[in-house]
Amino acid sequence: MSMEEKNVDELVKSARTIVRTSIILALATMTMVFVNTNPELFSSNDSSENEDLNKKDRDLIEDGIHVRTGLIDAEGMFVVIGNCTNCHSAKLVTQNRMTAERWNETIKWMQETQNLWDLGENQEIIVNYLVTNYPPKKSGMRRSNLTDIEWYETEN
Amino acid sequence: MTIVNISTRVSPTQSTLMVVISNYRVLILLLLLTGSFSLFSQDKETEMPFGKHEDMIILNDKPWNIESQPHILNDDVTPASSMFVRNNGKLPKDIDASTWTLTIDGESVVESKTYTLAELKSKFQHYTYQLTLECGGNGRKEFDPPAKGNQWSLGAVNCAEWTGVRLRDVLEDAGIKKDAVYIGYHAIDEHLSGNPDKEPISRGCPMFKALEDETLLAFQLNGEDIPLIHGYPLRLVVGGWPASASGKWVNRISIRDRVHDGAKMTGTAYRIPCNPLAPGEKVKDEDMCIIESMPVKSLITFPKTGKLIKTGSSLEIRGHAWSGDLEVVMVEYSIDFGASWVECQLEAPANRLAWQHFSANIKFPKEGYYEVWARATDANQTSQPMVLPGWNPKGYLNNACHRIAVKVQ
Structure with a gap:
């Protein structure tokens, strides 16, 4: 060769x-x-629970938003995540806008009827986080103006 | 051999490089392909769960609460893909319809009985009805001060075709004692806390409603098995009442000698103040009354809000109107914020408790911004309010007129 x-x-x-x-x-x-x-x-077919996420992904924050839950990154957020999102989605928290008084009532209701544990000192941290980052929105009207209208044309 | 010819002309190093590049080209190509496959698959992840229409809105994913929108509710009979989802507990899994049973029990049953699904289907006559189901909290989003709960806007309503057996036939087969007051359903879904002693929801209705022709134990939705998210394999369907009375995944119905006291029957759940309140006013639990028949309401399902139309052309509108246990007798539209109303064409319901379809052809007097408002009136001559109805702590029963924006230019 x-x-x-x-x-x-x-x-x-x-x-x-x-x-x-x-x-x-x-x-x-x-x-x-x-x-x-x-x-x-390769996992259970319960798509609503992301228990397989590793610690890093679970705590990931982008543009001031905690990616996994959609919560605003601010003081007390991880206390809210630890106490509020085990049973229900964070979406149920963020779509409700309440005063401290009404959040405290809601927490009492969850403790009386939904198996929520005693929050101790965390209750104040949680409620402060909620009223600071998700304050009640005032409409002050019996009907609001239509907003965010996406105008479109059709052929006919 | 070609390769020999090549290698005689270039050095082995150059040749190796060429072969490597040419082979890596294959690898690069494959990686690009898998890359785009991966991107495509990630797009799939943003698709709606449970085969829902892409314009549905997820309000909550634990538990699942998914809202529809007026423009995807235009069908006379709502397809499953546009039906709202209001779940209270965890979505059941691994349901085996072949071993499914339904038990009739309670203080006021003559003889407690258990039926397999097959027995229910073979023993009792089947009926099919179009039934309007609206969440008690539909429209909650508009209340001020804000009301607690999922912030439903317009889309927690539908009218699909349900097939099943009459609840009455099954209750009578087991026997109803004279002191019967209410029925309460029980289902297999699990409480969010995971506590097996707690039911996420267990509601019901008074005997007169339970014994109506249209109250079904349904096993089919629009001619097919009920989708899991809507209650497979057996759902109680109580048309015209808050949809929470229509229990999903039902495996037991209790005939009660008192008003059913299951989860979300008591306290403030699905209740409104017995007497009117000022917005934000406090009310005691014992002064809250259970919601029964839903109020008169309508929805403009065509066109989608935001339509731009040319001056001189007319606009065809379509929609549906319903009123709990009652029939709707008139639907009107207004393009001047209620200063004047014009009657729409209104169809009779396909059956009792089915929503009714309305349509109109609108001419606009001049260019500009308009809102088309619709207002339905029921057999009791009760109409929808243009403003929000009475405030209540849980934000139920907002039946204020629906409107769409139109611009003539």
Whole structure:
């Protein structure tokens, strides 16, 4: 075998190896992507609970918003997350706008009827967080003006 | 061999590089493909759960509360994809319809009985009705001071076609004692706290409503098995009353000798002040009364709000109107904020407790911004208010007129 033929032979071998490796890599990537985007394949099918999230993702904050819950990042947020989002979604908290008095009443109601535990000193932290970051909105009208109208044209 | 010819012309190093690049090209291409596949799949994640229409609005995902919008409720019979979801507990899973049973019990049952789903289907006659289901808190978002709970806007209402057996037939088969007052349903869904001793919701209705022809134990929605999120495999359907009376995943119905006292029957849940209150005023629990038949209401489902139309052209509007246990006798529209009203065409209901369809053709006098308001009147000559009805602590029964914005230019 000449030097050149030997080189060519090695080249063909290395080329084959690279092709095989790349196919295996690509298939592995596709499998990982598929599994990532269809997590129910290997987990319980309760999509509302993200218990598999690791600590870093659970605490991730972007643009002042806690990504996992949508809560505004401010003093007391993790106390709210720890005490309020075990049973229900944070969406139930953020869509309600109440005064401290009404939040305290609501907490009492949850303790009396919904198995909420005694919040102790955390209650003040939670209520302060809620009235500061989600204060009641005043409309002051029996009907509001229509807002955020998305004007559109149609053919006819 | 071509490769030999190539390698005779270029050095082995160059050749290796070319082969590597050409092979990596394959790898790069595959990675790009998988990359775009991954992006495509991530798009899928933003799709609505439970096969819901993409214009549905998720108010809450624990428990699931998903709202519809007027423009996706235009169908005469609401498709499952546009039906609102109001769940109170965790969504049940691993339901096996072949082993499902329904038990009739309670203080006022003659003989407690348990039926398999197959027995219910074979033993009793089937009926199909279009039934209007509206959440008691539909429209809560508008109350001031704000009312506690999911902030429903306009879309917690639908009218789908339910098939099942009459609750009356099943109750009578078990036997109803003379002292029966109320029925209460029980279901398999789990309380959010995970406490097995707590039911997320267990409501019901008085005997007169339970014994109506249209009150069904339904196993089909629009001709198919009920979707899980809407109560598969068996749902109590009580048309015209707060939709919370229509229990999902029902496995037991108690005939009670008193007003049913299950979860969300007592306290302030699905109750309004017995006497009118000033906005924000306090009220004792014992002064709160259970909501029964829902009030008269209508919804303009076509066109979607925000339509721009050309001067001189007319606008066709369509929608639905309903009024709890009653029939709607008139729907009107106004384009001048209620200064004048014009009667719409109104169809008779497909059956009792089905919503009715209205339509009108509107000409606008000149260019500009208009709101088209709709107002329904029921058989008791009661109409919808243009302003918000009486404030109540939980924000129920907002039946104020619906309106859409239109600009003529």
